[in-house]
Amino acid sequence: MTLLSEETLHPALVVGQVNPNLFGQVRALGRQGVPVYALVTRGESPTAVRVSRYVTGVMDARSLDNDALVELINNFTAGFSRKPVLFPAGDFDVDRMAELWGRISDGLIATIPPVQASELAGKDHQLEWVRRCGVPLPASETVKDSGQLADALTRLRLPVIARPLDHIQRGNFPGKVFVAQSFEQLNSVLTPVLARGKTRILLQEYIPGNATSVWFALADCAPDGSVRQIITGHKCVDGPEGRTNIGRTAVEPNVxxxxxxxxxxxxxxxxxxxxxxKDLRNGELYYIETNFRPDNFVAISEAAGVNLIFAAYLHAIGHPELYQPQQQKDVVWRDWSLLLRRRIRGRPWYRGSNGKPLPVVDAFWASDDKWASLMYYAIKFWEQITGRT
Known part of the structure; x- marks a missing residue:
């Protein structure tokens, strides 16, 4: 653990719902002696977060409107002599912080510029930027009504992967993404959604490959986008809605x-x-998406010896020299809570090049934060036996 002096310490404010992202950030900072406050803005009760040994305080803001939330945040930041460092835990949180930024920014240090991140979070906007950079993209079309859908289908080859672009107004879209094997399937699912006029749909030609063909990079970047620290890896098990249920770090220079x-x-x-x-046909790497906030399995970076959250914190408070990265290690990340809900199968006992089992880091279980882990699993187990999701 890197012990910071009292003169150096700034509190951290992690904003989001109770999920792997929030826990990963809380622990990555708390283990380094940073006082961490959790602001829960949506989702389930913050009960599990309250019992974490790495949380200094919890604020439950799930029922607050924007004006009340602004007041809460400003009252919170006013109580510190050094500005808290803001860490949003999800796309919704980036959007909401961006909406409120002009009213709360005086009391906070942002690791990610909320307004800019919110503007770039739209997948169609991302594709425009990436195309100009010369990074390979799958054939893509954006549609907002049935006429555009019919026109787009004349240029796309099956199968096609579809995702809503406006995640706050996604209508009756089935999950985060879905893959259509036929134009009839695509029409039957999307026509009712588009008829509501509340979202746009991104259509892309499906790149052949399995879960292990999906590669990721997680990085701490300077304000100009240059990489300060980075790890790479790939999915092992792809869960419903395209989420990473099991992922593994692996050094891949091309990625x-x-x-x-x-x-x-x-x-x-x-x-x-x-x-x-990675296209199974030719090995080409095609761009999928960028998350302008820590990814949901960011805890894998800490386990791999590259604590991206803490590195970003130290840069934000002006002390990057205090961070000493290690060489990336090969580890596996999993969300065992999904096993409790019978959403994935199998044990992630992957082996390294030396034949030995790789270390496994879980989305919630941590031997140094047992009560929070047990509380979260108890809640998920209760949801399972009562039929809640």
């Missing part, structure tokens, strides 16, 4: 080089994540 190009193209600082898919 790192392409990720650096993408991050520099966007020119945004903070902890970012990017995904590519």
């Amino acid at each position: 790192e080089a392409r990720a650096r190009k993408v991050f520099e193209c966007f020119g945004v600082g903070g902890v970012l994540g990017v995904e590519f898919k």
